[in-house]
Structure formats: structure tokens, C-alpha cells
Amino acid sequence: MKRVAVLTSGGDAPGMNAAIRAVVRTSIYRRLEAVGVMKGFEGLIDGEFVPLTRSSVGGIIHRGGTILKTARSERFKTEEGVNRAFFQLKNAGIDGLAIIGGDGSFRGAQKLYEKGFPVIGIPGTIDNDVAGTDETIGFDTAVNTALEAVKKLRDTASSHDRLFIVEVMGREAGFIALEVAVASGAEYLVVPELPFSLGKLCDKLHDTRERGKTHSLIIVAEGAMSASALRAQLQDTAGYDARVTVLGYIQRGGSPTSFDAVLASRMGAFAVESLIEGKHGVMVGTMAHQMALTPLAESWQTKKRLSPEKLELVEKLSI
Structure with a gap:
């Protein structure tokens, strides 16, 4: 593996920039080139790639939003759109792709994985509704x-x-x-x-x-x-x-909390290490504070449930 790309998709979430930074700097640490994809899957289809360096991600760890921008893509829902994205990745010499987003983004990631492209998901959504991780990036903020x-x-x-x-x-x-x-x-x-x-x-x-x-x-x-x-x-x-x-x-919006900045940094670094180790078609997450990998499909096929303990707390403590 020589070149790793990263994109953000779906709704923005505080901490996405921290995750981008971690992907880029871990890639460089591992002597890989880092590439950013602008505007999510839309930019991927159009081949909107930008080289990312240490300085490219300097000072962004506490910035809200995403420096790579994000967008919904109707074109990527078509076979033609997926094929075009796959071609753009191969044509740019990219060997692995980290996708930061929610379950909708991971459905797109799964399509690329099924075509044989190495992808990994990083859960970034304020909704915290992605199975396979205790918390998603942006939820705490x-x-x-x-x-x-x-x-x-x-x-x-x-x-x-x-x-x-x-x-x-x-x-x-x-x-x-x-x-x-x-x-x-x-x-x-x-x-x-x-x-x-x-x-x-x-x-x-x-x-x-x-x-x-x-x-x-x-x-x-x-x-x-x-x-x-x-x-x-x-x-x-x-x-x-x-x-x-x-x-x-x-x-x-807004700067991520320390929890989200640390979580995003851990997930971004772990995603790159996992790609290098040949672990593809999975999503990184934390389970009981430990880093974990879950098949992408589980992120939407498994229903993440509210904590019964916390639900009971609302009832108990509101008397």
C-alpha cells in the first residue's frame, strides 16, 4: 500500500477534521501518501482529489465541520456512479480509502468493497445510531x-x-x-x-x-x-x-469536545493501521473503550439500542 485517501460523507459532525488529521498523519508516519477527496461521493465520482500533507491538516483538530466538505450523492446510488468512482480511485493510484460518515455513507463504502476496493469506515455522526461502536464522532459534542x-x-x-x-x-x-x-x-x-x-x-x-x-x-x-x-x-x-x-x-457545529477530538484521533489512526494490515470492508469503533472492527453491513443491519439503564434513570430521577 502506497497511497491512502479519505473522504467525509453525509451530515457533518464535530470531530471529522480531527479524524481527517489522524488519517493523514498516520499515513505519513507509515510512509504512505495521503489524499483528500472533496465533497464526498460526488467528488469521488468526479475525481476531485487533493494531496494532503502535515501542514494541510495543521490546526484543524479543533475546527468544526470538515475541510474536505461533504455532500449527498444521488449519482453514487447508481451502478454507473459506483463504477465511475471505482475507476477514479484506480486511476489516481489510490490503494485504500477511509470513509468518515454514518450508516448511509457505509452503504456506499460497501458497494466499493464488493467491487474489490479496500475501504474502511470511520463512524462520524452526531446521531450515534451506528451499530458497532459505543459512541460515534460528534455525538458527545x-x-x-x-x-x-x-x-x-x-x-x-x-x-x-x-x-x-x-x-x-x-x-x-x-x-x-x-x-x-x-x-x-x-x-x-x-x-x-x-x-x-x-x-x-x-x-x-x-x-x-x-x-x-x-x-x-x-x-x-x-x-x-x-x-x-x-x-x-x-x-x-x-x-x-x-x-x-x-x-x-x-x-x-462548533469545536469538538476533548472526548470527540480524542475519539476521532484514535479512530482515524486505527483505520489506517487496519488498512495496512489488510483489514477491509469493516468499520472502526470502540467497544468498552477498546478499539474494535465490525463488518460494514452490521452498522445498518443491526439496530443499536438505547441504554435501558439510562431510560430507567429518567423515570427514577424525575419523581
Whole structure:
């Protein structure tokens, strides 16, 4: 192996740049050339390759977003697009490809692997919904960004005796919502993985009022329902007047936390070492704090589940 390429795909996540840096510098350390692919699979199809050096990745470890840019690619979903990408990689003399992204990106990686190209996945998504790793790059930062906002809203809720509903990101998964709910001491959690009971929520809010607590916080995962829809249901059913805050894309930006910067660095370096060792068609991850490899297909075929312990904590500690 002489030349390793790296690309970022799908939604950006804090820590992607740290992973790019680790891939590049580990490649150079192993006397390999490093190449960046601009704009994800779209750039791969068009052959948008740029050489990456030590200085190319200097000072990016704490930058949010991705210096390689990212984009969705409808063309890569076609056989023609995959074939074109495969040709571009071979034509550029690239011997291995590290793909940083979520399960959708890994589906694309699998297509290249099935054609015989050495690929490895690095899980970068704030949603933390990729099986095969305890945490994905960007998840910790997104949680802390959301938590900072929620803590400020708590102050306002307490001052004005308000009921607040906060909607967080996560696609069809409730990992961000669960983590924020536990850390913020939320009274109620709504996630896609659990059936929603409006009656149970109303009972909970009634009990808190009976105990003299005049402010409450509900955390809602975007994949379960919108905060506005929940507000309407509470208003129509029980007359509760709630304030709604949708945190949105702010959760995807900003400098990575130290946890994410370290995680991304470990994953990027391990990905290169694994490629050198001939381990392809896999995704790097951490299991019980140890580096691990998982077949790419498992990242989307296996359903990653919320922690039962943390779900129980929300119930126990919100009484």
C-alpha cells in the first residue's frame, strides 16, 4: 500500500477534521501518501482529489465541520456512479480509502468493497445510531451543545414557572435526547424507540404541579414527533401552555469536545493501521473503550439500542 485517501460523507459532525488529521498523519508516519477527496461521493465520482500533507491538516483538530466538505450523492446510488468512482480511485493510484460518515455513507463504502476496493469506515455522526461502536464522532459534542442550551432554558422556566419542550436532533434515534434528558434532569422524554403516552405525560405533569413544582422540562427527539405537535396535544388535551424550543443545526457545529477530538484521533489512526494490515470492508469503533472492527453491513443491519439503564434513570430521577 502506497497511497491512502479519505473522504467525509453525509451530515457533518464535530470531530471529522480531527479524524481527517489522524488519517493523514498516520499515513505519513507509515510512509504512505495521503489524499483528500472533496465533497464526498460526488467528488469521488468526479475525481476531485487533493494531496494532503502535515501542514494541510495543521490546526484543524479543533475546527468544526470538515475541510474536505461533504455532500449527498444521488449519482453514487447508481451502478454507473459506483463504477465511475471505482475507476477514479484506480486511476489516481489510490490503494485504500477511509470513509468518515454514518450508516448511509457505509452503504456506499460497501458497494466499493464488493467491487474489490479496500475501504474502511470511520463512524462520524452526531446521531450515534451506528451499530458497532459505543459512541460515534460528534455525538458527545452535540449532546453538550444541546445541554448548554437546555440549562439556560431551565433558568427561564424556573423564573417564569413555565413548561418547556425542547426538540433535539437525532434522525430516527433517541440517543441525543436520552443523554440530554438524564444530564439536564428533565421530567419527561419522548423518543422514537418507545411508545408515546400522552396520558402518562399529563399524569406526570399533574403530579409535579401537585407537589408544588411550577416548571417542567420535556425533551423530544425529532424522530418521535415535533415539539410543536406535542405542544398542541398538551394544549388540546389538558390545557397546558408550553413554550417550544427547536435546537436544530446548532448541534452539528462548533469545536469538538476533548472526548470527540480524542475519539476521532484514535479512530482515524486505527483505520489506517487496519488498512495496512489488510483489514477491509469493516468499520472502526470502540467497544468498552477498546478499539474494535465490525463488518460494514452490521452498522445498518443491526439496530443499536438505547441504554435501558439510562431510560430507567429518567423515570427514577424525575419523581
